[in-house]
Amino acid sequence: MLRLEGVSAGYGRAQVLREVSFEARPGEILCLVGRNGAGKTTTVKAIMGLLPLMAGAVRLGDVLLSDLAPHKVPQQGIGYVPQGRRLFGELTVGENLAVGRLTNGKDASVLEEVLQLFPRLEERYGQRANTLSGGEQQMLAMGRAMCLRPKVLLLDEPTEGLQPSMIEAIRDATEQMRDQGVAVVLVEQRMDAIVALADQVALLENGRMCGVLSRDAVATEPKKLAHHLGV
Amino acid sequence: MDFGPYLMLATLEGAVTAAVLALTASGLALVFGVMRVVNVAHGEFFMLGAVLAWWVTHILGGSAAFGFVVALIVVPVLVGLLAAITDMTILKRIDYDPERTIVATIGILYILQQVTLMTYGPDARPVVPPFNTRIALPWFEFVDGKISLYWPWGLSITSYKLAVIGAAVLVLIGLWLLMTRSKLGLLMRATEQDRDMALAFGIPVERVYALVFGLGAGIAALAAVLIVPIQQAHYLMGHDPLLLSFIVVIIGGLGSLPGTVLAALLIGLSDGIISVFFSPTLAKILATLLVALVLVFRPQGLFGARKA
Numbered sequence: 001m002l003r004l005e006g007v008s009a010g011y012g013r014a015q016v017l018r019e020v021s022f023e024a025r026p027g028e029i030l031c032l033v034g035r036n037g038a039g040k041t042t043t044v045k046a047i048m049g050l051l052p053l054m055a056g057a058v059r060l061g062d063v064l065l066s067d068l069a070p071h072k073v074p075q076q077g078i079g080y081v082p083q084g085r086r087l088f089g090e091l092t093v094g095e096n097l098a099v100g101r102l103t104n105g106k107d108a109s110v111l112e113e114v115l116q117l118f119p120r121l122e123e124r125y126g127q128r129a130n131t132l133s134g135g136e137q138q139m140l141a142m143g144r145a146m147c148l149r150p151k152v153l154l155l156d157e158p159t160e161g162l163q164p165s166m167i168e169a170i171r172d173a174t175e176q177m178r179d180q181g182v183a184v185v186l187v188e189q190r191m192d193a194i195v196a197l198a199d200q201v202a203l204l205e206n207g208r209m210c211g212v213l214s215r216d217a218v219a220t221e222p223k224k225l226a227h228h229l230g231v
Numbered sequence: 232m233d234f235g236p237y238l239m240l241a242t243l244e245g246a247v248t249a250a251v252l253a254l255t256a257s258g259l260a261l262v263f264g265v266m267r268v269v270n271v272a273h274g275e276f277f278m279l280g281a282v283l284a285w286w287v288t289h290i291l292g293g294s295a296a297f298g299f300v301v302a303l304i305v306v307p308v309l310v311g312l313l314a315a316i317t318d319m320t321i322l323k324r325i326d327y328d329p330e331r332t333i334v335a336t337i338g339i340l341y342i343l344q345q346v347t348l349m350t351y352g353p354d355a356r357p358v359v360p361p362f363n364t365r366i367a368l369p370w371f372e373f374v375d376g377k378i379s380l381y382w383p384w385g386l387s388i389t390s391y392k393l394a395v396i397g398a399a400v401l402v403l404i405g406l407w408l409l410m411t412r413s414k415l416g417l418l419m420r421a422t423e424q425d426r427d428m429a430l431a432f433g434i435p436v437e438r439v440y441a442l443v444f445g446l447g448a449g450i451a452a453l454a455a456v457l458i459v460p461i462q463q464a465h466y467l468m469g470h471d472p473l474l475l476s477f478i479v480v481i482i483g484g485l486g487s488l489p490g491t492v493l494a495a496l497l498i499g500l501s502d503g504i505i506s507v508f509f510s511p512t513l514a515k516i517l518a519t520l521l522v523a524l525v526l527v528f529r530p531q532g533l534f535g536a537r538k539a
Contacts, residue, residue, distance in 0.1 A: 088421050088424040095421075099417065099421050
């Protein structure tokens with residue numbers, strides 16, 4: 001289980017997150033919801049160790065992630081699909097997936113599974129990532145993170161700017177990961193996606209947690225969710 | 232000598248310059264490409280390579296070939312290790328900040344230069360080439376409508392200079408294979424593309440940086456070991472390679488290895504030809520002018536990609 005305990009973090013001296021706490025459980029999707037600037041991406045970066053914590057701790061089971069060097073965080077089984085995809089654009093599809101497998105090099109079957117889930121990536125295997133369409137790039141970003149065979153998958157607005165068929169493919173992959181027992185932390189702005197996918201919703205406002213909604217509460221209190229989405 | 236043979240001679244001399252320059256500049260391009268560090272001390276790692284080559288051959292004595300081969304293997308490793316330690320103790324501590332790394336590498340430049348002056352002294356010292364057979368080259372002329380070969384006086388090259396060109400080509404092919412076909416190359420290219428994402432996928436970026444800084448300096452040292460039987464080792468010999476490497480890297484496209492090699496060929500050959508027909512100073516003036524034109528009209532370099 002991924003657990004954030006009173007996490008405060010920011011950029012330089014500018015503090016963004018203030019004592020954020022939540023738990024992401026295996027086999028569940030936790031949606032991180034908040035308006036622009038609420039601190040969703042900062043939370044994800046703090047989990048990955050890409051931002052130093054000012055206070056608090058991030059744990060995965062018994063492992064204190066926030067004490068590890070950033071490159072050791074993915075070695076614990078944390079997969080990351082960042083906002084805007086951030087692929088290695090000059091590398092081929094195959095090389096991007098190879099980077100995903102660096103911490104998991106002995107597991108050859110994972111590549112087969114990813115290519116089976118996203119057959120388009122197999123067709124484009126030798127093509128440079130920055131020549132792919134937006135949807136294909138998102139599939140590659142998902143595939144790259146799945147190559148780690150993660151225990152926890154962090155998805156930062158994975159369907160942003162995609163056409164409906166691609167959104168469907170990404171959602172299917174997310175659900176598949178959840179069904180395999182992965183704890184998914186999903187930063188999402190679309191109400192329909194949150195209602196369809198979330199097992200729990202963590203609400204962020206101005207860098208502070210202001211509640212966690214269960215799946216049932218999401219269905220019964222749509223106005224509260226809409227307020228935090230700014231719709 | 233006629234113009235034709237004279238041009239061939241100048242081209243061959245230029246090819247030697249181009250070969251060594253391609254190696255030296257590739258080290259600089261590698262460091263800038265992956266780490267975004269402008270290594271002003273790069274020329275001093277080149278100089279250290281030449282000076283250490285003299286030390287190694289001097290200490291070993293005996294056969295010139297044996298001493299040279301040992302220097303060729305040991306010196307790039309020693310200089311590479313020194314550079315990697317420099318990276319870990321200085322550049323890492325200032326977080327690879329672009330401005331501060333320039334100042335830091337200027338400091339490293341003076342430290343290396345002055346320590347060399349204090350220990351090695353101000354004299355230029357030669358290293359005996361392992362072999363140096365003079366090879367006469369033929370030229371052709373038309374006699375009664377037929378091509379006939381003849382051997383113009385002075386048209387020749389040494390076997391060692393040909394070996395320098397061959398060795399540089401082999402090292403550059405090796406570097407290309409390392410970057411494109413090995414796991415280590417994948418780590419370097421991924422780090423070059425996006426440092427944070429490299430970390431997020433488990434790449435130990437700081438170790439990659441130390442390795443790249445060491446590799447870049449090691450390649451410069453290797454180039455120096457190759458050239459020192461032709462040029463002599465001297466504590467101020469790092470200036471020209473540094474200037475020419477910057478010229479080549481800017482013309483080729485910052486961080487682009489293929490661009491760097493092509494630009495080194497362009498600059499090296501033109502330097503050789505212009506130096507022979509006119510003067511070495513004019514060659515440097517024209518190369519610097521070319522840099523200015525590239526910066527004005529094609530800032531990404533002749534072979535670099537324009538950033539979106």
